[in-house]
Amino acid sequence: MAESSTARVIRLRPVDDVAIAAVDVAAGTGVDAGGGVVVARDDVPRGHKIALRALRAGAPVLRYGQVIGFAGRDIAEGEHVHLHNLEYREFRRDYEFGVDARITEVLAEADRDTFAGYVRSDGRVGTRNYLGVLTTVNCSATAAKQIAARLRHSGVLDEFENVDGVVALTHGTGCGMAPDGEGAAVLRRVMRGYLTHPNFAGFVVLGLGCEDNQIAALTRDVHMRPEVPVFTSTIQELGGTRKTVAAGVARLTEMLPIANAARRSRVPASALVLGTNCGGSDSYSGLTANPALGNAVDRLVRQGGTGIVGETPEIYGTEHMLVRRAVSERVGRKLLERIDWWREYTAKNGGSMDNNPSPGNKAGGLTTILEKSLGAVAKGGTTALTDVVEYAEPVTTPGFVFMDTPGYDPVSVTGIVAGGATVVCFTTGRGSAFGCAPVPSIKIATNTPLYQHMTDDMDINAGGIVDGDTTVEQVGERIYRRVLAVASGEPTRSESLDYGEEEFVPWHLGTVM
Amino acid sequence: MAESSTARVIRLRPVDDVAIAAVDVAAGTGVDAGGGVVVARDDVPRGHKIALRALRAGAPVLRYGQVIGFAGRDIAEGEHVHLHNLEYREFRRDYEFGVDARITEVLAEADRDTFAGYVRSDGRVGTRNYLGVLTTVNCSATAAKQIAARLRHSGVLDEFENVDGVVALTHGTGCGMAPDGEGAAVLRRVMRGYLTHPNFAGFVVLGLGCEDNQIAALTRDVHMRPEVPVFTSTIQELGGTRKTVAAGVARLTEMLPIANAARRSRVPASALVLGTNCGGSDSYSGLTANPALGNAVDRLVRQGGTGIVGETPEIYGTEHMLVRRAVSERVGRKLLERIDWWREYTAKNGGSMDNNPSPGNKAGGLTTILEKSLGAVAKGGTTALTDVVEYAEPVTTPGFVFMDTPGYDPVSVTGIVAGGATVVCFTTGRGSAFGCAPVPSIKIATNTPLYQHMTDDMDINAGGIVDGDTTVEQVGERIYRRVLAVASGEPTRSESLDYGEEEFVPWHLGTVM
């Protein structure tokens, strides 16, 4: 994409009705998307859409070769296309299960790339080696934080070089809930996912004592690795805060030599479970970082590894495309069931599936949920959809897997990590600062100005794709290589900045009593 | 209540069908509740109920002179009465507005007790003097916590003796929500309540930048005191985490001398706004700590002060009693409207108004929501109900005020503090360790064994009432005096133990997208 005398715009497919401004385009400037010069009638901010042709009120408007909405009124050639003239509307689609399922030929084990991970007794492979303080209820959050902080500040962790640290996972719920409701079930599923996660080598599980989310109900039926030490207790049992903090610190200190005995060893990339997310998306997300991440997921799937896409409200409207990629009708139907669940959930609780683009998304140039969804789904690459799981359910099928999660970053990634992700790749256009201890999160900027502005927080710049410096494939390769390096111990920006504890946010469902 | 050769039990009213075991009562032991000896047929644990007479299946069962449920089957004299033979059932009641409203004669200002508070320019009086770091969204939680921690560890706070500290208030929400929904409105109401709270002297308000809960929408229409310095910014604006933390620390450091200029001065007790809550209730809550706290509220109301009771699900079933105490039909109807709202909310989201007694409550001897509710409502004392407000709404009417909140402690108290409470009294039977920075929380044990077992966390023991050492009136007086002392600066246990930041939990309503 060389500079021209006209302002630079990007059109993804020849059929598209709109192009994306690569720079701020002033009214009166000519733009050329390959079909002749169009003169901008309005100022079109960078990342926003410009009409390449006149559109009648009610006409479908195409981007990525797909309908992103309908003209809300007549739109003239060269007009800025956004909230004022582009509308979302439901339209019928046919579901064709599996017609586009590209079954990937997985490399033979000898040919696979490798990384240095912690091989656990259940066969899963960790990328970090942490001790955890898990809480059943908000009432034990302060004690849990104090246990972790005291251990951290004591200096004792320095003596155990194979231990990455201690993580206190706290939350606002665990009581005042229906003990047999959906909210309690989801919270338990999340906690069980963390209790069995290969990035943990020992636990203190702390309750208050009288909460709805009882430790006994939580730890029942959880298949923990037998070598992982676990101390479960409550503040009421231990006789108050001081004694609880002292007991927690003492028990974790005893666990340190056990945890420290773990060693990294070379394992094939097939052992990797890569979670994905996007947060603070912009119009570039679907042009740069997301397709590049999708390319990295394709590479990992070829190695026999697993890539997880979540954020159901952010893929809403593209389910017909995903169903076509499903390995079976069963897998496709699971996705459609979750979509139906979401329609009911939003109808009952307020909000519509179309109100997802946040103020930031809109300022960045995304107008409708469809437009955003097509960009979001690009993170999943092009391989067959091998499974669909519910929020925080264990992911056990290799390949490209969909997990039903909200789009909201901390909630989505908490479910994906509970499901077993050991590395997360997080794309951001507006600039998210996110971590998800005990799992590293690689931050990928969708545009170069963001990468430069928030350079302390960004791991990879995908903005070169729109700058014309690099390609989706090259950035995809770079992401894939970084995933292997980070899985082997290379720290991410958000780990260096101590992110990850506050971002543990289990999905809150149901009544707060 | 002197010791007798039979096991000690407590009957609150002569009409009661059950008495409460003051000690573990073994089967075969005689108990005397004043109406002759009854022989226990079962082991009746301490705090649990024993039938004083035979009851037919379906008969109403009375405690506190009130119906707490119905016999689920025939109950013999001396049987343990609990979940296995006592059932909850809806029954009709007549609403008689205001018939029991006892309008309290308020003392003349010259005769009132005083405390040493921070008189603010809007006339409200603080009990502490904090700087706050408020967050619009979970994405700025880590940066906010780091700002507060860095300021705390720098030692700079030691130079400003009138500043109590810095509080980072973080939460799991603020995005992935319907921006005009009930959830967003509640979150904004909470944040506005904290922004105007008299216990704060300066703020950093921190967002990520692209969240649904935008700073501009939040701070619009909020009537902050003009002398309170506020720095609002976002991580995206400031260029990432490191720059944000540095900017936050710098701006708070500039605010320290301004905050430190505040001085305590003697003001009448009428300026106090006392919030109440109970958490980890047991069968003693309604016998000891709650009525004693109600007595303290009565004393404060006589001074012209304000006492707030919340926890709607925990007073459910007693609304007919509260309506009789309302100063007007309007106030009574507001309560009934909120009760109706709760019926819809629980029907829609799962859970029933009867599933409130938690496993801990039940283990402590409380069987039904009615029984628990009658004990919970005792915290409000006996004066007229002067107003009913919604969650986190400003409380501006003196006297006994009801705020509609969930029963779950952190969520309830967050709303009550947002409404303007400057001291909180928290009763607990099972043992809660709770704080609510920037407001002190006085912990009142309902029983002596708990007080002794968790002595580091408890401020006051109300257990002497059941031990026979003291009376409700004496403990009420002691609570009231402690409230004045704590309002004047005396630290509570939970402040010494650094509780209060993690327990900021705005009520989560609506869809997570």
Ligand SMILES: [Ca+2]
């Ligand atoms: Ca280490």
Ligand SMILES: [Ca+2]
């Ligand atoms: Ca997201």
Ligand SMILES: [Ca+2]
């Ligand atoms: Ca937190």
Ligand SMILES: [Ca+2]
């Ligand atoms: Ca100080």
Ligand SMILES: [Ca+2]
């Ligand atoms: Ca409570």
